Amino acid sequence: MTRDYAIYDVFTATPLEGNPLAVVFDADGLDDGQMAAIAGEFNLSETIFLTSPENEAHSRGARIFTPKAELPFAGHPTVGAAIAIVERRGGLAGDGRIVTLEEGIGLVRCVVKDDGGTHFAEFDLPKLPVAAELNLKKDEIADALGLAPAEIGFENHVPTLHSAGVPFLCVPVDGLEAIGRASTNNDTWPAFSKRTGFGEVYLYTRDTVRHDAAFHSRLFAPGFGIAEDPATGAAAAAFAGVVMQFDTPHDGPHVVLIEQGVEMGRPSALRLEMDIENRKLTKARLGGHAVRIAEGQLLL
Known part of the structure; x- marks a missing residue:
């Protein structure tokens, strides 16, 4: 039999930028x-079935699936799949369309909209982020x-471990120059990864392009077969x-735009929306x- 597939560039409105998805x-x-x-055959950071x-x-x-493992939840497959489903059904009629996906983490609700000729999808986070204890020294x-x-940390930000379904070692880096030099393609990361169990690391800085x-x-994410992820x-x-932990935003709605993939030549933009009441995160959405850019058939 044959199975249709499509390749999307996600978290971008420009072909050949963003994060490719099958x-x-x-x-x-x-x-x-x-x-x-x-x-593994597609060999993209993720494929959604x-x-x-x-x-x-x-x-x-x-x-x-990544090339090496299955994930219970991931953002760029969720956004890309929601838009793909709407386009496969003939596009949008009216203000938008709701797409609900049964993922490993549970039900994920997405809204797909037309944004000036390109499609934008936003989904409610199926789980709000929680912090876990991290017993690692800055120098290691x-x-x-x-x-x-000295390049790890800025302002009051220090390394943390957070999860909204998938845990991430979140590491603040002081400036664009330093984050541009960071790499796991060295002699020290494999031993660190084996000892700590971390197969991936998320770096961020306040400086932006x-x-x-x-x-x-x-x-x-070398532990998942991904040298670097564009988004x-x-x-x-x-x-x-x-x-929430370090910036303690005031009550009300907040929009945080995160850029990623710049060093790879695949710039991406991730829109994080946060609703805060009584200094607590009550709801959050992620969109892009x-x-x-391509379509075809699997002869399987």
């Missing part, structure tokens, strides 16, 4: 091994990233916890654009 439609009948092998939903009131079931983190200890961005970020929605979701 969307496999009609994935019913594929087993775990086949999905993992197909994801759309299946018939368990509840017919929902849009699709969804399983997300710096050594693992090829940086000096875009004038409208609040933070600049990079994501290295990481699950990390941006977890990062809402970092903003996506553009289809």
